[in-house]
Amino acid sequence: MGNFAKITFFSSTSGVNLIQHKLAYDKQLTQRALFNIDLLVIHCTELPDLMMARNYGEKILYQSGTGNSGHFYIDRNGHTEQWISLDRVAHHVQGYNQNSIGIELVNQGRYPHWYHSDHQLPTESYPDPQIKALIILINHLTEQLPHLKHIVGHADLDRRSIPAENDESVSVARKIDPGPLFPWQTVMQNTRLINIGSHAKNYDKSAK
Numbered sequence: 537m538g539n540f541a542k543i544t545f546f547s548s549t550s551g552v553n554l555i556q557h558k559l560a561y562d563k564q565l566t567q568r569a570l571f572n573i574d575l576l577v578i579h580c581t582e583l584p585d586l587m588m589a590r591n592y593g594e595k596i597l598y599q600s601g602t603g604n605s606g607h608f609y610i611d612r613n614g615h616t617e618q619w620i621s622l623d624r625v626a627h628h629v630q631g632y633n634q635n636s637i638g639i640e641l642v643n644q645g646r647y648p649h650w651y652h653s654d655h656q657l658p659t660e661s662y663p664d665p666q667i668k669a670l671i672i673l674i675n676h677l678t679e680q681l682p683h684l685k686h687i688v689g690h691a692d693l694d695r696r697s698i699p700a701e702n703d704e705s706v707s708v709a710r711k712i713d714p715g716p717l718f719p720w721q722t723v724m725q726n727t728r729l730i731n732i733g734s735h736a737k738n739y740d741k742s743a744k
């Protein structure tokens with residue numbers, strides 16, 4: 537991580553370089569009040585590139601004409617796109633969509649053998665430009681959303697396991713993102729949010 541962890545990005549609204557690239561079904565998602573947003577969920581795409589993530593996001597999966605997607609996507613070089621409006625409920629984490637924002641980081645994760653029992657440890661690290669862009673985005677959102685208070689990794693909110701694709705007697709995690717290579721310490725040192733981390737199970741999602 538080099539000298540990066542020492543850098544502070546607190547007053548960095550001007551540094552946000554956000555490309556608007558809304559999904560076609562953005563306005564079909566349930567609307568919400570911005571003051572209900574109190575949680576930020578960190579994901580990784582577990583896909584090789586942003587274009588493939590886009591293809592997944594565009595897929596219509598529900599009768600409402602919508603699909604699964606985060607609000608924001610950050611590529612390895614820091615390129616940041618917004619796919620879903622803040623005042624819309626995106627489908628990115630089971631049980632916590634209503635009050636949360638989903639940020640997806642492009643990262644291979646376990647791709648393409650997500651549920652193979654011998655392929656559960658991700659090997660791709662998160663480059664500094666991607667983490668710097670994440671910190672800038674988080675601080676921008678913190679300034680915009682007065683009730684945004686907590687941050688957590690997707691896997692902490694979804695601890696379900698499923699049978700491995702290669703051996704049904706072995707269980708593997710449905711979700712591992714953002715995974716053990718995500719630099720939580722750097723992110724927490726440079727943002728004001730509270731990491732509910734492994735305490736997520738006890739987190740009351742109705743609490744404001």
Ligand SMILES: [Zn+2]
Pocket residue numbers: 578579580628690711713
């Ligand atoms: Zn996720």
